[in-house]
Amino acid sequence: MINTHDIIETVNMIDNENLDVRTITMGISLLSCIDEDIDKACTKIYDKICRYANDLVKTGEDISSEYGIPIIHKRISVTPIGMVASACQTQKIVKFALALEKAAKTVGVNFIGGYSALVQKGFSDGDYALIESIPEALSMTDHVCSSVNIGSTKAGINMDAVKMMGRIVKKTAEMTADRDCIGAAKLVVFCNAPEDNPFMAGAMHGPGEPDCEINVGVSGPGVVRAALSKCGDCDLAAVAELIKKTAFKITRTGQLVAQEASRRLGVPFGIVDLSLAPTPAIGDSVAHILEEMGLEECGCFGTTAALALLNDAVKKGGVMASSQVGGLSGAFIPVTEDAGMISAARSGCLTLNKLEAMTAVCSVGLDMINIPGDTTAEVISAIIADEAAIGMVNSKTTAVRVIPAIGKKEGDELNFGGLLGEGPVMYVNQKSPAKFINRGGRIPAPLQSLKN
């Protein structure tokens, strides 16, 4: 029999330390649904999603109750709609969003991702129309998430798309201003977007993926923090070892759930995303892990180093626990979704500048950050450009999900509810980068792209 201590440890992780599998995301290719007639395409999309994902939610719940592991989300990612839309001779692209919304409601998932475009090198007609329709699509739907990839290490940064996205992010917030600007919380701008990411808002099912697959994202900041709180005054090598071991255990549960879901649904297993994804719940915070390592408050000097150690140890521990790893894989730092980051942002210890530095060593980027409503589209574009540059040069995924708080200023609050959380509007440097952004064109791919 397994040792008593190990058994109690596992029970404790679930009972007291918020161990859960964050999401089972079914990736569905919509390439077979392409049609010149948008109404026909929408019908095919709705039918295909409902056919494939009919049992997704029930299977997730069954596995959860049978194994005693909470599985928080059951979600769907689809082929970037920009690709599907390119065949249609219409500007009414928003119909695709409504079809996705209807399918999400029918199968009972809480988000569907893939209202997306990949424009790192340039736009197709469908991509352009899709991006223009994002504000309307996100204001008319509750479950649809959108992402746009504007750069990559291989292609450089499409600054025309960057310019456009500053305006689109702001317009999306404006069109949902009556709901705490929640539209912008469902829109993320990527550089080096992974094609198998199970996490929202950036989940999509890339063109290189199979017809259908199951991807799983794990979680467990509370478990890591609890392990660290028992380790006393050990040195940082020992801290890294402890995080690795804990990440291994967390990821093993994700692997088990992924294999079981794949078997029951008869869909191939894609990847496990080795992630530490926080929630606003107390005891489920990445910031609190950093503070447990010895920082007075997240955001003080030392935060970037601590996060780099954490992010690396999570990957090293997780990679051996799963047969196939992918997605974003690392520690997330979404401000409004993390109790420790919310309080550090409120106290002023955590600033946008520090967050930008942190994104160079974490798994994603500037995530769930409320900015003043009067921030210009050019400043938002420049935030996106800076973040994309970090991703492009370092061959990593970076992203921007900022929420312009329309009608609000620094220090005011936005409250999205649920896992999207709440948080203060943060200070943003408002000096104008307009001339730089309006130049447009492309930032060429860096030397790092020439690996052959």
Next chain:
Amino acid sequence: MRAFITVIGKDTVGILAKVSAACAEENISISEVTQSVLQDMFVMIMLVDMDKSKKTISEMSQKLDETGKEMGMKIHIMHEDIFNSMHRI
């Protein structure tokens, strides 16, 4: 299918008897039992076989939860695979 039942709390009379009775009522056979005092708490772990039982793990979990409440103990039941995947390579 096998599962682990864990019972944690302050020591009282008849814990083993009550938990075993709850298992017997549902046709669950007990393969192994260990009992110890860990971190000042009474801890009992049972490895059980549920193949002949009509209850699912989640139904059994509710039943054991009630048994636990009567005794002021925390009782969990979880699928063996969770522990195997987490603690064995």
